[in-house]
Amino acid sequence: MGREFVELFEGWADSYDESVTGHDLEYKEVFLNYEMILQEVANLVEGSIVEFGVGTGNLTLKLLENEGTTVTGFEPSPTMRVKAQEKLPGTTILNGDFIDFEMNGGIDAFVSTYAFHHLTDQEKAIAVNKYSELLEEGGKVVFADTVFETSERKQETIEKAKKNHFLSLAADLETEYYTTIPVLTDLFQQNGFTIQFKQLNPFVWLIDATKKA
Template sequence: MGREFVDLFEEWATSYDESVTGHDPEYKAVFDKYDTILAEVANHSTGNVLEFGIGTGNLSKRLLDRGATVIGIEPSSAMRKLAAAKFPNLRIENGDFLHFPEVGVPISTVTSTYAFHHLTDEEKNVAIKNFNELLPTGGRIVFADTAFESQQAKQAAIELADKNGYQNLSEDLQREYYPTIDTLRNLFESNGFYVTFKQMNDFVWLMVAEKTA
């Protein structure tokens, strides 16, 4: 999430909440344990939180309920409109992982769910490098996103989607930039973060990266 997939977000805005709550069988496994995933991200987040890809505000609600100060970054106008209707006092900015306005306050945590895979590996590296400059020592990046243990595991997921007739999911897996865990670990560590991974469902991993230098 640069801007390459903004049209997709615009189309998905009105049905996103239905998908994440398990009503779309094609994406049911992707959003399995969705509430637990959001809770894990919120529980690892502290201080002022910069949230990328806020979508319809589901993670934002969790963060606000914990007393966090949240600044939301979202490239989709349709998603921003839905989130603003839910949370009229939430600060929401037009932006993405690579380009976003000055936030004007110290940030302790950068969060995101189901969005980082929209960047190429090169773009992911730029984003993490920028977050290193934004965060203090001990600051965190807390992401939950689709990733795979290997390229073979990714290919197996594509083949299973094809077998089940899940054409949209298969196309997503082939079109978007789903990384391996080793790639993500290298990106975080090379940019001054210590990172841990926890698998949340067949697709999604929780990533908690703490700035060490």
Template sequence: MALGARFNELFERWAEEYDSAVSGGHPEYREVFEGYAEILKTVVNELALPPGSTILEFGPGTGNLSRLLVAAGYRVIGVEPSAAMRAQAAAKVPELELVEGHFLSVPDSVPTVDGIVSTWAFHHLTDEEKDRALADMTRLLRPGGKIVFADTVFVDEQAREAFQKEAEDRGFLELAEDLRREFYPVIGRLEESFRKAGFLVQFRRMNRYVWLMSATIA
């Protein structure tokens, strides 16, 4: 299936309920989204670029991070494949410049930027696609630019399997299927993706599932 459309149906259906899920309304995803608001704030703080800087956000969803970025004084361009998510984000953050696209398909109209951010979205790419996306980002970023991501990452294969089994044992079948279906990376392989693309990256754990990734050009 083409990458742009791979998980699109899921997000078209999820758009209206999404904000309830991130605030604890979906019991299976409570740990995945634990500290959601704090994690978004940490992404903005970690970016620490001068006000007026241009930030590219991949997969803004309903616009919760976009809203904080706009409030911090940034120009924000959101690349979002789901029309339903774009509609939610546009209603919430009128200042957000939204374009249809995805990690591997950024419209030519998007300029080079000072920072690239993404939360709970990079795992939609396979490891090889993550390599390509990060290589593309080196061309999108201006000198001195930064990447800050937050997403589910596993320490190693053993941890990934343990989390899958735990979800099944808890009867969290939706989460268990998600953990098998999507491309949640292990930290070593993700570090390699950043390094191969020419980035220096640092990882910091945010909750049981989510890690903050902060990268600059080496």
């Protein structure tokens, strides 16, 4: 359920906000247009929102700019939860993840940025099935994450990173569970969603899924 990566975020919490501004050359393209990516997600949802992988609360801040929107956040890293709560003193941020969370319905959308790849494809399927059961017709899942058009494109990106001596990026792409657009398309459609994709930078795609009747 992605919990194997919590230790990474425990160590990253203090420098995360600096990383997303492009100071790390290896990840500069990954975080290119970071603020725009967060805004793209926020523009597509309103109402009662559940956010996964809150991190330091950057997406949450943009979500709360939408009038009438409330956010319940789930973040498995204790240190990240502390950082987020400092920015968002009136927002509920709980220990949880994409699968391990408790909500009683009344959800308009699930959102996340830069986190869904912490789940294997099998775990992604479990998560999306759960969202389908909790959402009413028209409910949304809006994620932005590193996704590849094909497995071959993923491998090409890994080889390019190695060639550029971006060894941390290459190791990340090989270790975590980055998936492909065809896999996500099948997964969401099988659970009663229509789905659209929009590329936002060389790595990140917007995943916009809507629950059908």
